[in-house]
Amino acid sequence: MNIFTDLRHLVIDALDDMVRDGQLPAGLTTDAVTVEPPRDAGHGDMATNAAMVLAKPAGLRPRDIADALATRLAADPRVTRVDVAGPGFLNLRLADTVWHGLINAALTDPAYGRGAPFAHNRVLVEYVSANPTGPLHVGHTRGAVFGDALASLLAYAGWDVTREYYINDGGAQVDVLARSVYLRYREAHDLSVDWPEGTYPGDYLIEVGEALKAKVGDIWLDAPEEVWLEDVRLFATEAMMDLIRKDLALLNISMDSFYSEKSLYGSGRIEQAIARLDAAGLIYRGTLEPPKGKMPDDWEPREQTLFKSTAHGDDVDRPVQKSDGAWTYFAPDIAYHYDKIDRGYDALIDVFGADHGGYVKRMKAAVSALSNGRVPLDVKLTQLVKLTQNGEPFKMSKRAGTFITLADVVEEVGPDVTRFHMLTRKNDAPLDFDFAKVTEQSKDNPVFYVQYAHARVNSVLRRAAEAGIAVDDATLAHADLTGLTHAAELAIARKVAEWPRLVDIAAKGHEPHKVAFYLYDLASDLHGLWNLGHADPALRFIQDGDNATTQAKIALIRAVQVVIAAGLGILGVTPATEMR
Known part of the structure; x- marks a missing residue:
């Protein structure tokens, strides 16, 4: 149940009536008409821009449209007051019973806030896709968390989601990995080795070298590279992907599929894709001008086969x-x-690191050309993460040799803190990850603040149950909520009512961080009401001797808990039942 959608339908129906009655000309487009919370809550519960966006195409003054529309909207029993503000904005106040009904919906509807499945809703989200040359580092962590939360958000909003990891195992870096594993293999035979520049000397390859020794013995010790390179490459890649899967499991991330770049070579798929572009007149022979700035690896001052991107x-x-x-x-x-397009996906999302910014336009151009503009591709870039401890650079074991790993971070603070904090900034904004701040128990730590709200409701439920008050959801759903009239109580109900709209907006914008922001605001409202109860006993959640009022108040905060649990589920965070 989305009250904002319902009220927008009310506005559109009223505008249709105005057309039929000759107050508006026919043929007006209402796509730009919105109903949303006003910037200033003091102005009302909802605001619509209908008169402002229709005035010019209708050839009328905004105020005239607003006055006529206000009269029609005020006739609806859900609306208690309509004010025309400024040149023609409309502010609406709704009856308390509207908010009470939404509390009931949150308690009784398991799908509250979820979007219904719709046609043409298959989306593939590709994320992480790190080179299989070592464990995931902290930069990969952000992309992994963002991609996984985005996939969960889209699924919650009604999309049929596939999570996919593209294994970059077709390039020269995997040959470097094979040579590095071979050096560890020699070390496993107690032979000294020299590490050439560009190889991977991290300790994580010691076990791989020992495993290779256990598998093949000493048969490759004196063999030339061409004898062992392909086999060691495959062995090393499989070992690294096992390591990466274990890293992802630390964050409770499970991919639906893994797609090998190497599988494309020799399969004819590359040739088919280029032929598809050629058939569209987009492949030609030519020589490019030298690019400005850093020279790409694939540029050469010779005639090449080019894609007219x-x-x-x-x-x-x-x-x-x-x-x-x-x-x-x-x-x-x-x-x-x-291949993604051939598999029938209706939308594609790629999650790349910040260093892939120059790759975005060419990839979007390719997908547009290959699908004749039918399949949209959204490329989301995740910016860097700065690790600190009380503002100072944070040092770890660096088992990888050159960088701090995902496993290091999760071991330090746990998966829930890691995931939530990685979503406290928009994906394309730099993120500070201070190990002291993300674990402190204060309002300034959003992870703690949201978890504390969920745990606080649990503590109230326990206390009420111990007092013999029935607080199961079925009972709370039948509680008489008419006594919930205090401004702070109604503010919480309004915030709960925003959940379906928030999901819709966040999903359409591919912005899971908005869920984290919303949860913080909802938790803040709950904590604020809790604190008001210290000074005003009438606002306390448990009213001694008055079970009916207690159940009404607990119904309100239980609805908060339901929404927080749903939001944390999208973020991949386990709700806390108690704080330690």
């Missing part, structure tokens, strides 16, 4: 095949996204 919004055309016939790094990515 500028025809689909890119800044420059992009090479897909080098002069020697080898595919560029971009070609398999085109083929991978062509």
Whole structure:
């Protein structure tokens, strides 16, 4: 139940009546008409811009439309007052019974806030997709949490979601991994080795080298690289993916599928994707101008096979095949996204690190060209994470040799704190992760503050039950809520009512951080009402000797708890039942 959608329908119906009665001309488009909370809560419960957006196309003064619309809206029993503000904004106040009904909906409807499944709703969210050359680091952690929360948010909003990891196992970096594992393999035979620049000397490969020794013995110790490289490459990649899966499991992340870049080579998929672009007249032979700034790895001052990506919004055309016939790094990515389209997805989302900003336009151009503009691609970039302890750079074991791992972070603060805090900023904004602040028990720590609200409701439920008061949801759903009239109580009910709208907005914008922000605000309202009860006994949740009033007040905060649990579920955080 989305009260904002219901009230928008009321506004649209009233406008239709005005057209039928000749107060508005026919043929007006109402797509831009909104109903939303006013910026200043003192102005009302909801506001609509209907008169403002329709005035120009209708050829009328906004105020005239607003006055006529206000009269019609005021006739609805849910509306107690309609005010015309400024040049023509409409502010509505709703009856307390509206908010009471929404508290009941939160308690009785398991799907409260969820979006209904709809047609053409298959979406693939690709995230993490780190090179399989070592454990996930803290930068990958943010992308992993963001992508997983986004996938959960979309599923909650009615999308059919597939979570996918693209294994970048087709490039030269996996050869470097194989050589690094081979060096650990030699070490496992008690042989000294030199680590060439660019190899991976992290301790995490020691076990892989020992496992390789256990599998093949000493048969490759004196063998040339061409004998063992392919086998060690496969062995090492599988070992790294096992490690990455374990890292993801620490954050309770489970992928639906893993897609190998290497599987594209020799399968004909790259050729098919380029042929599809060629058939659309988007492949040609040419020579690109030298790019400004840093030179990309795939640029060369020779005639190459180019994709006319500028025809689909890119800044420059992009090479897909080098002069020697080898595919560029971009070609398999085109083929991978062509495969996504072939699998029938209605929308695609890629979650990349901040260093992939230059890749966004070319990838969007490729998907647009391959799908004839049918399948949208949204690329979300996650910015860097700065790790500190009380404002100072934080030091860890660095088992990876050169960076701080996901496992290090989760071991330090746990998966719930890690996940929630990674979502306290928009994905494209830098994030400070201070280990002291994310674990402190204060209002300034949103993780604690939201969890504390959920645990506080649990404590009230326990106390009420111990006093012999029935507080199961079925009983609370039948509580008489008419006594909930205090401004702070109604403010909480209004915030609970915003949950379905918040889910819809966050899902459409691909912004799971908005869920974290909303939960903090909802928790703040609950804590505020709790504190008011210290000075005003009538606002305390348990009213001695008055079970009916107690049940009404507990119904209100239990609705808060239901919504907090749902929101934390989207974020992948386990609600706290008590604080320690």
